[in-house]
Amino acid sequence: MANELMNTQVEQAWTLHAEQPEAAAALLRPTAADLAQASAEQQQAWLRAAEHVLLGHLADAVGLAALLNAMPADQTARARAAIVLAQSPQAEPEWQDLPPAERIRAAYNAVLALSRARDFAAMSSLMDRCQAWAQSDAASARAWAATANNVAGDLRYYLAVGDVEAAVTMVDAAQRARSAWQQAGGWLEVERADWQLAMCAAAAGQGALALQAAQDCVRACLANEADDYEHCFAYEALGRAAVAAGDGALARQAHARMAERVLFLTEADRRYADSCLLALESLIARLGV
Structure with missing residues (x-):
């Protein structure tokens, strides 16, 4: 016992x-x-x-x-x-x-x-x-x-x-x-x-360093045919990097790509990814551009 x-x-x-x-x-x-x-x-x-x-x-x-x-x-x-x-x-x-x-x-x-x-x-x-x-x-x-x-x-x-x-x-x-x-x-x-x-x-x-690293992350996922989980969070990183760089258009684009990938995750992964998606959405809204 x-x-x-x-x-x-x-x-x-x-x-x-x-x-x-x-x-x-x-x-x-x-x-x-x-x-x-x-x-x-x-x-x-x-x-x-x-x-x-x-x-x-x-x-x-x-x-x-x-x-x-x-x-x-x-x-x-x-x-x-x-x-x-x-x-x-x-x-x-x-x-x-x-x-x-x-x-x-x-x-x-x-x-x-x-x-x-x-x-x-x-x-x-x-x-x-x-x-x-x-x-x-x-x-x-x-x-x-x-x-x-x-x-x-x-x-x-x-x-x-x-x-x-x-x-x-x-x-x-x-x-x-x-x-x-x-x-x-x-x-x-x-x-x-x-x-x-x-x-x-x-x-x-x-922002500049963040964008470089996030873009490398996305490129690696594409080049290696990564699964939806890897793509989902690569786009999260790209969205946050774009916010840090003040690029609202890129941030919204990354958010949309992330949202697409979230739909294909397992239930457990999706719950966590949804919370990350909402956090990114909040950051973009505060950016105001």
Whole structure:
């Protein structure tokens, strides 16, 4: 029963964490006492959630370190490295033979913790280190590309109007991700990196950069006969980029193309796409051209 409760609370924590990280942490903390009786798989599921919520969202390195004492030491190397990096980005943690890809994954939540503290200089410095580690092998290259993309998406999700420093860091992360996926991925990863870059640049008010990335995204979908889902969100990016560039006609055209593709999505995807379509429509209306 305790294990079933742990599974449920970990799932609920993931559901809540973006909007309510404190509530997510409150679900995870009590279950730490049951970790000794949990399976290795459950322990790792709990650890991934705890590391991301407490460190990545709440920047609570001390709280996470205390909870890790309930777990076998050999399972917590990455999380402990992340704690060290969040507190001192230039440190060399006790890596315990972590390969470069795992070092990059350890740094991911440390990077997020630094962003919560608005230490963007240290955050960028740690991302530089990740980029250097990514030269080791294919696994580390993909880990770095995913990390840079997720950092950009996180900053975009929480970006406040007028926060120039965060916007600059966000666009830099999206550009790093696009470059990394060019080296480490296929057309789909590159296309989605273009989508992320277009969305981030549009959110930062960089219309020209956003348009370039969005148009690359649309071209990739056309060239590779992408499905309706990819086309739908490529046109979302184009619409938002056009709004950022002040091109009302192009924004409305992109909105129309997106609406056409939404009709062919599965029910679950369509619900989400419809909300994105309405958000784009609202942005176009506020543009007033």
